Amino acid sequence: MQNIDKFTLISRNTIEIISEDELREALLSERKLTGYIGFEPSGLFHLGWVIWALKVRDLTEAGIKMKILEGTWHAWINDKMKGDLEKIKRVAKYTEYVLSLLGVSNVEYVDAEELVSQKEYWATVIKVSKNTSLARMKRAMTIMGRKAEESEIDASKLIYPAMQVADIFYMDLDIALGGLDQRKAHILAREIAEKFHRKKVIAVHTPLLVGLKGGERMETVDDEKLAELKMSKSKPENAVFLHDTDDEINKKIMSAYCPPKEIEGNPIVDINRYIVLPIKGRIVIERPMKYGGDIEIASYTELEKLYSNGDLHPLDLKRSTVNTLIEIIKPIRDRLEKESGVKELVSGISENISR
Numbered sequence: 001m002q003n004i005d006k007f008t009l010i011s012r013n014t015i016e017i018i019s020e021d022e023l024r025e026a027l028l029s030e031r032k033l034t035g036y037i038g039f040e041p042s043g044l045f046h047l048g049w050v051i052w053a054l055k056v057r058d059l060t061e062a063g064i065k066m067k068i069l070e071g072t073w074h075a076w077i078n079d080k081m082k083g084d085l086e087k088i089k090r091v092a093k094y095t096e097y098v099l100s101l102l103g104v105s106n107v108e109y110v111d112a113e114e115l116v117s118q119k120e121y122w123a124t125v126i127k128v129s130k131n132t133s134l135a136r137m138k139r140a141m142t143i144m145g146r147k148a149e150e151s152e153i154d155a156s157k158l159i160y161p162a163m164q165v166a167d168i169f170y171m172d173l174d175i176a177l178g179g180l181d182q183r184k185a186h187i188l189a190r191e192i193a194e195k196f197h198r199k200k201v202i203a204v205h206t207p208l209l210v211g212l213k214g215g216e217r218m219e220t221v222d223d224e225k226l227a228e229l230k231m232s233k234s235k236p237e238n239a240v241f242l243h244d245t246d247d248e249i250n251k252k253i254m255s256a257y258c259p260p261k262e263i264e265g266n267p268i269v270d271i272n273r274y275i276v277l278p279i280k281g282r283i284v285i286e287r288p289m290k291y292g293g294d295i296e297i298a299s300y301t302e303l304e305k306l307y308s309n310g311d312l313h314p315l316d317l318k319r320s321t322v323n324t325l326i327e328i329i330k331p332i333r334d335r336l337e338k339e340s341g342v343k344e345l346v347s348g349i350s351e352n353i354s355r
Contacts (some may be wrong), residue, residue, distance in 0.1 A: 006062040013055065013274060014204045015180050018070035018190070018203040026202060027062075035059050035175030035345060036110075038069035038167060041091035044349055045098045046239040047325075048179075048209040048231040051274050053102045055177060055206050064175060066107045068099070069167060073112045076146050077156045077163075081349075094345050098242060101332045108155050115170055124166040125159065130146065131192050152164025158218075168201050176201045181230070184296050194263045209273060211238035215265045230266075240271075243333055243346055246326050253322045258314040263304055268314070268321055275301045276324050285312065285320045 006027050006082060010017075017023055026033055028082050037052055042151035070092040072085065081087040113122045129137070140161035164185040168176055176186050193200045208230040231239045240252055250271040272283055283297040291313070297303050306312040336342050 005132075007350065009062045009065075012058065013050050013051070013206065013278060015205045016203075017205070017208050018186065020073075020267075022200070022202050023175075023204075033064050033174040034067065034172070035064045035177055036067040036069055036167075036171060036173050037177040038071045038074065040071045040078060040080055040093065041079075041088050041095055042074035042075050043091070044346065045242045046231055046241065047241075047271060047275055050102065050242075051056045051206050051209060052177065052179060053099055053104055054278050055204070056099075056104050057102075059175070059177065059204075060104075061205055064152065066177075067110050067171060067173075068107050069112060069115075069171075070095070071112050072095055073116050073164060074160060076131045087349075090345060091349055094349065095249065097339065097342070098332070098336070110171070115167065119168075120176065121166060121170050122131055124160045124169050127196070128162040128165045128169075129159075129191055131195050132156070132188065136188070140188055143182050143185045145349050161185055161188065165192060165300065169193075169196070169198060169210050173201050174199070175204055177206070179202045179230075181208060207270070207272060210265055210267045210270055211235060212240070212252055212256040212267050213238055214259075214267055222255045239330075240325065241330055243336060244329065245333075246330065249325050249329065253318055253325065254320070258318060260306050261310050268317055269303065269307060271321055271325070272303060272317070275328070276321065279328055281323060283320060283324070285316050287313075287316050291316070 007024055011020070012025065020041075020279065037056060040054075055067055056068070072088050072092055075081065075088045075091075076083060076085045079093060092111070096226075100106075101344055109127060137158050141157060143164060144157070144160055146314075162186075164182075165188055168186075168189045176182075176189065178186065182207060183203070186205075187203065190200040190203070211231045237252075240249060244252070253268065256267050263269055276283055277300060281298070284296045285297065287294060293313075295306075295312075307317065336346070
């Protein structure tokens with residue numbers, strides 16, 4: 001694959017790359033690049049996570065050796081699954097299986113247990129902490145989906161940002177992939193890298209999928225508000241899960257926020273932009289001839305123009321979205337329901353989601 005093609009593959013459907021020049025230079029080098037994304041095993045897989053799963057596929061296709069860090073200890077610190085570490089570990093294995101159903105392959109899964117068992121890792125956490133002010137550490141807590149003042153809950157919360165930066169250094173990464181809400185951790189890692197005389201990680205940030213109730217343009221709101229607006233497993237009525245039935249998908253999408261002609265903060269438009277188009281390559285709108293007949297949309301630019309001009313009715317877009325999501329989700333849901341032990345695990349996850 002040509003370098004320009006690799007860059008296009010990595011950069012498509014991202015919000016920002018810090019920095020694009022560094023990524024181009026790295027792709028032109030002869031060395032094998034290593035990237036990662038970390039996730040907290042904390043609940044059921046929803047559409048928001050599909051965005052980063054697709055980006056992992058892009059990175060591996062571009063020749064990047066991808067590591068997926070199962071942040072079991074991170075989730076424990078963040079009180080996920082009611083702070084039960086054993087349940088968190090089981091959710092990590094469930095997430096691995098879902099990712100495989102989404103076509104994520106040729107990746108290395110890294111259990112946080114491997115990192116925290118090493119003295120060198122904790123030495124790195126301490127070095128990062130000694131080079132970061134307490135105020136800066138508190139501000140970085142938004143990477144956990146928390147506000148700065150929530151550091152008062154317990155002191156472990158303050159360790160989290162330093163651990164995330166240490167993850168990057170300890171695994172000697174070239175690329176850090178994450179949602180836009182991980183920006184502060186990645187910027188902190190880049191700044192501390194200069195003090196440590198280490199290479200600066202290239203940050204690739206994917207968009208956050210706005211919840212079904214809608215909101216503002218995600219990339220323009222402050223970090224603390226991002227946690228309130230994004231699709232989240234802790235707000236099941238505001239998210240579409242890969243376990244949802246056809247009826248649940250229909251009910252959620254048809255009742256979702258989708259004002260005519262409005263693009264910003266519109267979850268139905270975003271689902272089509274970041275899920276439907278990357279997976280299906282097109283959006284098919286079926287409608288009677290008296291309303292303009294069927295149309296096929298092949299790009300987001302085309303979708304944005306049609307919708308913002310009022311040439312595409314919200315109801316038509318919603319119906320199309322329901323049909324396509326069912327096509328995408330049903331085969332995955334069927335596999336999950338047939339897999340031994342997964343159904344019971346899913347039930348247990350639902351009962352233990354704490355935030």
